Amino acid sequence: MPALYSISALDRTAQAQIQARIDNKTKPLGALGQLEPLALQLALIQQTPTLRLSNPTLLVFAGDHGVAAEGVSIAPAAVTRQMVLNFLAGGAAINCFCRTLGWQLKVVDAGILEPIDDPRLITQRLGAGTANLALESAMSQTQCQQGLQLGAALARREIASGADLLAFGEMGIANTTSATALLAALTGAPVAACIGRGTGINDTQLAHKQALIEQAVARVAGQTDPQVLLAELGGFELVQICGAILAAAEARVPMLIDGFIVSAAALVACRIALACRDYMLFSHGSAEPGHARLLAAMQAEPLLDLGLRLGEGTGAALALPLLQAAVSFYNDMASFESAGVTV
Numbered sequence: 001m002p003a004l005y006s007i008s009a010l011d012r013t014a015q016a017q018i019q020a021r022i023d024n025k026t027k028p029l030g031a032l033g034q035l036e037p038l039a040l041q042l043a044l045i046q047q048t049p050t051l052r053l054s055n056p057t058l059l060v061f062a063g064d065h066g067v068a069a070e071g072v073s074i075a076p077a078a079v080t081r082q083m084v085l086n087f088l089a090g091g092a093a094i095n096c097f098c099r100t101l102g103w104q105l106k107v108v109d110a111g112i113l114e115p116i117d118d119p120r121l122i123t124q125r126l127g128a129g130t131a132n133l134a135l136e137s138a139m140s141q142t143q144c145q146q147g148l149q150l151g152a153a154l155a156r157r158e159i160a161s162g163a164d165l166l167a168f169g170e171m172g173i174a175n176t177t178s179a180t181a182l183l184a185a186l187t188g189a190p191v192a193a194c195i196g197r198g199t200g201i202n203d204t205q206l207a208h209k210q211a212l213i214e215q216a217v218a219r220v221a222g223q224t225d226p227q228v229l230l231a232e233l234g235g236f237e238l239v240q241i242c243g244a245i246l247a248a249a250e251a252r253v254p255m256l257i258d259g260f261i262v263s264a265a266a267l268v269a270c271r272i273a274l275a276c277r278d279y280m281l282f283s284h285g286s287a288e289p290g291h292a293r294l295l296a297a298m299q300a301e302p303l304l305d306l307g308l309r310l311g312e313g314t315g316a317a318l319a320l321p322l323l324q325a326a327v328s329f330y331n332d333m334a335s336f337e338s339a340g341v342t343v
């Protein structure tokens with residue numbers, strides 16, 4: 001049973017008025033570049049004269065992948081759990097960026113191999129890792145449905161406790177294999193045009209990864225239902241991110257989409273309910289080659305191009321100051337009239 005989401009496209013009635021406010025700021029027309037459409041989108045989402053971005057929340061979802069046993073990553077599946085412990089200890093790249101930004105990180109066990117008993121971890125496990133997607137469905141439709149609901153419920157709780165922006169990150173060894181399979185299956189692009197080296201695998205591993213993804217995509221040939229494809233090819237972290245995205249869009253809360261993996265979950269969400277695209281902001285272009293294709297499928301223009309290929313929500317964290325800058329210029333920058341500047 002597909003979930004029903006009540007997601008409305010943006011109300012664009014005030015668009016001309018918002019654009020006029022941006023154009024009347026004391027600067028040449030368009031001179032704030034990409035920050036201008038960013039402010040416009042935030043203003044259309046929030047529909048308030050003063051924009052608010054005081055409580056951004058980053059949720060990092062972790063899950064394990066059965067296909068990792070095929071050696072498609074530089075690391076074994078056990079590294080997912082080790083990295084979750086690293087997140088909890090504050091030692092990962094994303095922890096450093098969050099500290100720099102004064103941003104709180106929340107970590108979710110969506111289904112890593114072995115549970116971790118730590119009250120700081122949000123535990124909503126769908127299982128002990130997925131099945132090998134090359135051979136069989138990664139998870140059941142029931143698990144997928146449950147994952148969408150768990151992700152959505154978490155997003156709703158965060159929003160109810162004041163989050164005014166949600167950002168998503170992920171950790172899951174081999175999840176570029178899952179994300180690539182989803183990209184190929186959802187867009188019909190050949191696997192060879194979607195694939196990349198993820199964590200940095202060698203040529204032999206890359207060839208094997210491609211053969212496995214081709215096998216997975218062939219296994220689901222003819223299937224177009226995004227939720228079915230998500231269960232077949234996804235991961236527990238991807239499913240929960242997808243549910244969280246749908247819930248954020250339903251609540252009209254803006255969200256920051258990170259790199260290749262989170263973008264794959266975002267594309268699934270768009271295929272489930274196209275209107276959720278209106279609430280998405282894209283942090284960066286990943287060095288993972290398929291990311292450009294994912295972004296194109298969502299007509300998305302990322303903010304940063306730093307050659308990142310890490311995930312964890314690192315790009316989303318780095319883009320947050322740009323969102324804050326867009327909000328501050330929209331709220332506080334003088335207009336030509338108020339400043340008495342005549343051009």
Ligand SMILES: Cc1cc2ncn([C@H]3O[C@H](COP(=O)(O)O)[C@@H](O)[C@H]3O)c2cc1C
Pocket residue numbers: 072073074075079083170171172173174175176177197198199200310311312
């Ligand atoms: C130590 C380490 C830290 C990471 N942090 C994020 N990823 C990233 O790499 C993984 C995806 O790439 P692949 O499909 O090649 O495994 C994900 O866990 C992603 O978050 C990491 C990977 C490793 C090894």
Ligand SMILES: O=C(O)c1cccnc1
Pocket residue numbers: 176198199258259260261262286287288291308309310311312
């Ligand atoms: O862009 C990403 O999200 C990414 C790329 C490579 C490896 N892990 C994540």
